[in-house]
Each structure stands twice: as C-alpha cells, then as structure tokens.
Amino acid sequence: MTAMTAMTSVSEPQGGVGASAWQPAADRFTRQEYPPVGRSGLRLGRIALGLWHNFGAADDEAQARAVLRRAIDRGVIHLDLANNYGPPPGAAESLLGRVLRDELAGLRDELIISTKAGYVMGADPHGDGGSRKYLLTSLDQSLRRLQLDHVDLFYHHRPDPNTPLEETMAALDHAVRSGRALYVGLSNYPAPLLRRAAALLRQLGTPCVIHQPRYHLLDRGPEGGLLDALVDEGIGCIPFSPLAQGLLTDRYLDGRVPADSRAARPGSFLRPDMLDEPRLRRACALQTIAAARGQPLAGMALRWLLQRPAVCSVLIGASRPAQVDEAISAAAAPALSGAELATIESAALG
Structure with a gap:
C-alpha cells in the first residue's frame, strides 16, 4: 500500500479539534486568481x-490547523515547506502530514505541496548542500514526514559552491x-547561476518552473538582474518574507517590540536591532501612503509585489486565520496606479 493510499484510507480524524465537522468552502476557488507560473x-x-514559522513543535497545533483550514476556505491551494522548517527541523512537515491525514485527505x-532541501539537516557528510545523495535522501525523508508518495514541487533551497551544478x-x-x-524549482540563486541552472535543467528535460527569493519593499535585491533573468527564462x-518578517505591518511603527511579537522570540529573523530609525522612517512613510488608499500597510506591500x-x-506566513483573510483581500484590492507606484518607490528607497 502506498503512502498516498495509507493517507486517504484513514476514516477518523486524529488530533484535529473539530476536524470531523469542517468541510471546505464550496466557493473557495472563486476567492482569488490562479495565474500560470x-x-x-x-x-x-x-x-x-508558507509554513516557515508558526508550524513548529512548540507552536499551538490547534491554531496551526485553524490557519490551514481558513487558507483552504479562501482558495489557497499552495502550501510551502522545507525540510528544515520547525523548529526543530522537520516539525512543520510532520505537522502538515498529520493534517493531510486527519482533515485534508480528500x-x-x-x-x-512543495518542499526544499539545501540547508543543514544533519552532522553527517551529506547533511546539507546540493549533492545527489543529500537531495534525494532528504526528499525521501520529507515524504515520510508528509505521509505522501510525492510532492508537487521540489526546490533546491540554496546554491552549494562545493557541489558541481x-x-x-x-x-x-x-x-x-x-x-x-x-x-522543480530553485531558491536563493543569484541571476547568473540561475541562468546556468535553468539551461542545464532544460537540457535534461525537466525545466525549472519557479524561483523563490527574499523580496519586499525594503529589500530590492532581485531587481539587480534576477527578475530580468526570470522573465527571460x-x-x-x-x-518569501513579503512583509519583511513583520516590519511592513503596523506592529513596530512606534519602534517598540510587543512581548507577543515575532521580533520578541529568541532566534527570530527580525531582531530588535533591525528596528532602526532609517527602516522605521521608511515603513512609516509607506504606512501613510497605504492609509491614503484605505489599505493596511501589509496589504499594500503584498499588492505591490x-x-x-x-x-x-506571494508566500505569506500566518499565525492567525484573520491574517489569511487580510492577504486574500490585498490580492483582490485595486492595482496600484503609476502615481502611487512612484510615491511608494520614493518612500521605500528614501
């Protein structure tokens, strides 16, 4: 019996509060657009x-399940993972595996469903990087955690200078x-390397369909050639990180770090020292523009991307179901005009 058959044969929810009563919204595919990749x-x-945050072993599983259910009700079909998402590494895949079995089997x-490999997963010689041994072993481990026989999309998470491309x-x-x-897809590849990788994959007959970079209003790195390469290819x-780990929301505009915020967590990618005066000044200027168009700062940041x-x-993170609703609303908001884009550009780079 395959992992897929095993997953779909489970008849009773295990661990999902209220799981047996939930049915996905019948109109879910009308909630957003699905352009080609x-x-x-x-x-x-x-x-x-994205399940990078809020789906680890220390997070509230009932809340994580509620976020997943709301996402599906709102037309979200893409759930993005990596082997190292947690903490600990592997925890997010294991949690989604349980939810797939309990609530989402049908x-x-x-x-x-996507996952990635490329960052450290073990101390052994093939515990990270881009070797054939690591990538295929890691993918098999991910499939076991997810209780699936395949994923829809598999990424190399980062370039490995120690393995031939x-x-x-x-x-x-x-x-x-x-x-x-x-x-297959790539993540965190610079433009020249992405072009080489895309050419190799085309020759092999398995084209690269997608690339996942960090990109938001305050981090414009992909504009240095990567976006042009993606269009050409x-x-x-x-x-990912479309809201700069929360900086492009209203949570930190006064410079303080709420006790229950992401920046207050040990090991957070948004450190308190990143809430410096130049970043906060730009975020506040962007907030003023968003308010003028009747939209939250986070919503405008998503609409811009x-x-x-x-x-x-765009990959969002969500710790509460309401954040999914806000993102879907942002995607459906009127497009930014040329004048608005110019004003945003000045504020973001100022």
Missing part, C-alpha cells in the same frame, strides 16, 4: 501559505523522473 501550466494562486489532488540539477531531474516530484517568481515582473504568487 512562468511559461508552465502550473498555477499556485496569487496568495500561497483534498490532496487539488493542493500544491550539474550534479545538483541532475538530482532535481531524477526527483521528477522517479515520481517523487512533479515540478520563463520562470515564475514567488517571493503582485505587480512586479515575473511575480506569479
């Missing part, structure tokens, strides 16, 4: 849910040919 036939939806075929791309190609994944762009070249979807 680059020149592929894959469609992810304007808003996708929805598997409509979901796009040809070996890494051949491993991604093998992941598809072996039935472990349907599509026909590869979709799905930015969705108008950037090659961007087909």
Whole structure:
C-alpha cells in the first residue's frame, strides 16, 4: 500500500479539534486568481501559505490547523515547506502530514505541496548542500514526514559552491523522473547561476518552473538582474518574507517590540536591532501612503509585489486565520496606479 493510499484510507480524524465537522468552502476557488507560473501550466494562486514559522513543535497545533483550514476556505491551494522548517527541523512537515491525514485527505489532488532541501539537516557528510545523495535522501525523508508518495514541487533551497551544478540539477531531474516530484524549482540563486541552472535543467528535460527569493519593499535585491533573468527564462517568481518578517505591518511603527511579537522570540529573523530609525522612517512613510488608499500597510506591500515582473504568487506566513483573510483581500484590492507606484518607490528607497 502506498503512502498516498495509507493517507486517504484513514476514516477518523486524529488530533484535529473539530476536524470531523469542517468541510471546505464550496466557493473557495472563486476567492482569488490562479495565474500560470512562468511559461508552465502550473498555477499556485496569487496568495500561497508558507509554513516557515508558526508550524513548529512548540507552536499551538490547534491554531496551526485553524490557519490551514481558513487558507483552504479562501482558495489557497499552495502550501510551502522545507525540510528544515520547525523548529526543530522537520516539525512543520510532520505537522502538515498529520493534517493531510486527519482533515485534508480528500483534498490532496487539488493542493500544491512543495518542499526544499539545501540547508543543514544533519552532522553527517551529506547533511546539507546540493549533492545527489543529500537531495534525494532528504526528499525521501520529507515524504515520510508528509505521509505522501510525492510532492508537487521540489526546490533546491540554496546554491552549494562545493557541489558541481550539474550534479545538483541532475538530482532535481531524477526527483521528477522517479515520481517523487512533479515540478522543480530553485531558491536563493543569484541571476547568473540561475541562468546556468535553468539551461542545464532544460537540457535534461525537466525545466525549472519557479524561483523563490527574499523580496519586499525594503529589500530590492532581485531587481539587480534576477527578475530580468526570470522573465527571460520563463520562470515564475514567488517571493518569501513579503512583509519583511513583520516590519511592513503596523506592529513596530512606534519602534517598540510587543512581548507577543515575532521580533520578541529568541532566534527570530527580525531582531530588535533591525528596528532602526532609517527602516522605521521608511515603513512609516509607506504606512501613510497605504492609509491614503484605505489599505493596511501589509496589504499594500503584498499588492505591490503582485505587480512586479515575473511575480506569479506571494508566500505569506500566518499565525492567525484573520491574517489569511487580510492577504486574500490585498490580492483582490485595486492595482496600484503609476502615481502611487512612484510615491511608494520614493518612500521605500528614501
């Protein structure tokens, strides 16, 4: 019996509070648009849910399940993971595996589930990087945690200077040919390396369909050639950290760190020292523009990204169901005008 058959054969929810009573909204696919990813036939939806934060072993599982249910009700079909998401590493995949078994078994075929490998997962010689051994072993481990026989999308999470690019791309190609994944993507690759990798994958017959960079109003790195490369190669762009880990929300505009905020957590990627005067000044200026158009700062930041070249979807994080609603509303908001874009540009770079 395959992992897929095992998952769909479970008849009673295990661990899902109220799981047996929940049914996905019948109109969920009318809640957002599903543009194609680059020149592929894959469609992810304007808003996708990332499980980087809020789905670890120390997080509230009932709340995480509520976020997942709300996301699906609002038309989110893409759930994004990596082998190291937690903490501890692997915890987010294990949690989603339980939810897939308990509550979402009948929805598997409509979901796009992605995972990645590339960062440290073990102390052994093949515990990170881009070797064939690491990538395929990690993917098998991810499938066991997810209780699936394949993922829809498998990424190399970061370039590995110690492994030939040809070996890494051949491993991604093998992941598809072996039935472990349907599509492959890259993350955190600079433009020149992305072009080389895309050419290798085309030669192998397994094209790169998507790239996942960090990109938001205050971090414009992809504009230094990456977006042009993605357009040229026909590869979709799905930015992560679209709200700068919360800086592009109203939580920190006064410079204080709320006790229950992400910045207050030990090991957070948004450190209190990052709430410096230049960043806060720019965030406050952007907040003024957002207020003038009747939109939260976070919503305007998402709307801005969705108008950037090659961007087909944006990965949000959510600790509460209401944050999913806000993101879906942002995607449906009127497009930013040329004048608004110019004003935003001045504020973001000022």
